[in-house]
Amino acid sequence: MLYAVAAVGVGATVRNAVDPPVRRAVAAVARPVSDAGSAWFALSFARAYLTWPGNPTAQQRALSSFLAPTVDPAAGLSLAPTSTESVGWMAIAAEQDDGNGDRDYTIAADTKAGLRYMVVAVGRGADGRPVLAHYPALVGPPANDPASTLDGESLPVVSNGAVEAVLDRALRNYISDSSENLAADLTPGALVDPVASGLIPRGIERLAAESSGSVLATVRAADASGDVFTLAFEVALVELHGRWEITRIGP
Numbered sequence: 001m002l003y004a005v006a007a008v009g010v011g012a013t014v015r016n017a018v019d020p021p022v023r024r025a026v027a028a029v030a031r032p033v034s035d036a037g038s039a040w041f042a043l044s045f046a047r048a049y050l051t052w053p054g055n056p057t058a059q060q061r062a063l064s065s066f067l068a069p070t071v072d073p074a075a076g077l078s079l080a081p082t083s084t085e086s087v088g089w090m091a092i093a094a095e096q097d098d099g100n101g102d103r104d105y106t107i108a109a110d111t112k113a114g115l116r117y118m119v120v121a122v123g124r125g126a127d128g129r130p131v132l133a134h135y136p137a138l139v140g141p142p143a144n145d146p147a148s149t150l151d152g153e154s155l156p157v158v159s160n161g162a163v164e165a166v167l168d169r170a171l172r173n174y175i176s177d178s179s180e181n182l183a184a185d186l187t188p189g190a191l192v193d194p195v196a197s198g199l200i201p202r203g204i205e206r207l208a209a210e211s212s213g214s215v216l217a218t219v220r221a222a223d224a225s226g227d228v229f230t231l232a233f234e235v236a237l238v239e240l241h242g243r244w245e246i247t248r249i250g251p
Helices: 001-017 036-049 056-063 161-175 179-183
Strands: 087-097 102-111 114-124 130-132 137-139 186-192 201-211 215-222 227-242 243-250
Touching: 036 056, 036 087, 036 102, 036 114, 036 130, 130 243, 161 179, 161 201, 161 227, 161 243, 179 186
Parallel strands: 186 243
Antiparallel strands: 087 102, 102 114, 114 130, 114 137, 201 215, 215 227, 227 243
């Protein structure tokens, strides 16, 4: 048994010398998951609820697929005799769990009466499909917190010269869509989101080290008209055999 343990130890030492363990510079970050089916349900209900062409029966017909026969067919909406309403574009302005197992979607709707915001609460029916949890709510626009920094000013800058060199080269190739040149700095299977075509790199403004280990790269790029944009991309790197390579580039 002692000889076996010693052999395992020697094997591990040789393996580490020939092929040292990978030192990663980025950790995976869990992102909130959105339910596309429930979001579509909320948008569809909001459109049916906010559209009435001077005929309450037509609106109730549109709402019938969302409401059981025992529920008010107008979902609690009483229309004035000559009232009409129509909806142009719609979008989800916010979403969050309400703490009771339902999902609240704030819908922004461009209506004839102006921009309306409505919260639609979506739950799950007995068969697991989306269902309206309760009456909708007309609300104001979601509140925004003003940004105090956009380039990761509160984060430390990248101070590793080798990492800076790789990022400078790779980001220039990425923004100019030079796929072949970019490939030299990527690991096999690297995930690279497509970049807009026709951009010309103008330089890197700041490389900030995020707490997850990834790098927030603030860069400047111009389009064909000469307009200059300040853009931010997240880059994940890994050190392989003494060389830094990129595993991910995206927004």
